Amino acid sequence: MPWIGVAEAVSEEEAREAMESVGLLLKKVVGTIEVRTERGWIRFRVYEVEGGVEGVAEILAPRVGAPVFESGRHLILGEASARLWDEGAKVVFPDGVSEVVAIFTFDGFLDVRMPTSNVRGLKATMVIGGKIYELPLKLSDLIEVYSMGKRALEKVEKAASVYGLEKVISKEALEELRRRREKRIRVEVDYETGFVLILEGGRIRTAPLRSFFLDLIYEGRVEKAKEIFERAPEQVRRELLEALKEDYEASKAMGLKGRQRAIERAAKELGLAEELGLRGDSSCPSA
Template sequence: MPWLGIRAECTAEEEFERYLKEYGYSFTKKFEIEVLVGGTWEKFKVYEVLGFVESAAEILAEAFNCPALESGPHLVLGEVSAKLWDEAVKIALPDGKSYVVPVYTYDGFLDLRMPTSKVRGLKGQIIVGGRVFELPLGEEDFQRIMLLDKRVREKLEKAIAIYGYEKVIDRKLLEKLKEEKAGRSREQTVTYEVDWDAGTVLCIVDGKLTSMNLTRFAVLLAQRELYGELEKFVSMLDPDMRREIKEALEEFFNIFKGSLKSPEELKKILEKI
């Protein structure tokens, strides 16, 4: 639906709405956005209107002596048949200058529209499984998509790969998913066997068989916060090896204590070594 708007600080909403009605426009929705105009962010009151809007921004800019905005089918940039195009707004200034600023990118391959970096206050959308979801996705919508067919979920994965996690998934949800992933990682057990003569550990980590030296294995246990297993492992070491491993664990603690869930537990173990 076409848009008409005026810079937010210029006039009262009632006056602008009365002007639109006098010229035959009816509106169904109003909202505010910020648009990057000539290197400066400008806030606009925007109205979704019924009617022809081409060249209306110039008339509004002159009438209110203020930057005005329009958007409609005449501001589609690119070929719709190519399934990838931009939709822009036109900003008209009182001095006669104007700017065309892309505010949405439409991706017909992914059934997605994404706000550009030149606008603030707009939400993206993606159609998945015949349903429209607002971007970035909240937890409820994300869970709904995860329950859909794998081929449908792949569309979301491609959107993330192209446009980035932050634009597709809500920041709070992204942080929660990272925490859950880290929690699952810490909850995993590590099966191992020590070859004392060789000074190595043969272990199964994330389902893969691998070997590493004693110091690296101790740090691995600390990374996963398997503190009970770490204490048990350290108790089997001779004094010289304990000192070497303590140095490695102290270095790990000083660097990563801010990201550990229970750093105080590791600190207690270090005090005992």
């Protein structure tokens, strides 16, 4: 459904009358958002409407004496066949000046609809197994996704790699999962062989120390990674640092911003920021 956004200063009654006067049927009030324009941040009350919205903002803005935006299929910015595009909102001011602002980025590969930095108050969404979930995912969402099978879980993992773990899975869900996992898992590190022995429930498995160390960082378990790093012999520390550098460069080259941010945060906590060439704040822009 298309949207019409009317400056919050305009009453709902006046906005409704104005929209009905141009043949739009108001379906529901979506909520209140802020949009960054060339004239600064503007707060809009957003309405989901039925009917054609193209050109409507130009009529409504002078009528209500306040900024109005329209957003619909006519404002897809980019080529839909490329499966990656922005969804725009055309903001019109009462004096007739207008601009198009990208408010969502749609990723057709992962079915993610992510708000851009030009908007506040919109929720990201992701389609998994035919169902739309709000991001970040809650624990109950993750349990539901887990029941869908390996492919659904891999989709969530890929989204976390691209957009960042904190944008895809809620902090509360991550903390609960870690708490449950730590209760069931015991880890023994063999620095001489370079392997980790993992006792999980009644099962035992091994993993290369390098991979295990990086996984801890991507999962946000930096304290555990720090403990392993600080206890390691000097030669092993150098090897882990080299692994971190290699993965950091690979993440930058592949545009995996989530992994890049995770490494940057961990490097600072591990005291390795200088070794990775980090200066000041994170060099990775927000997604």
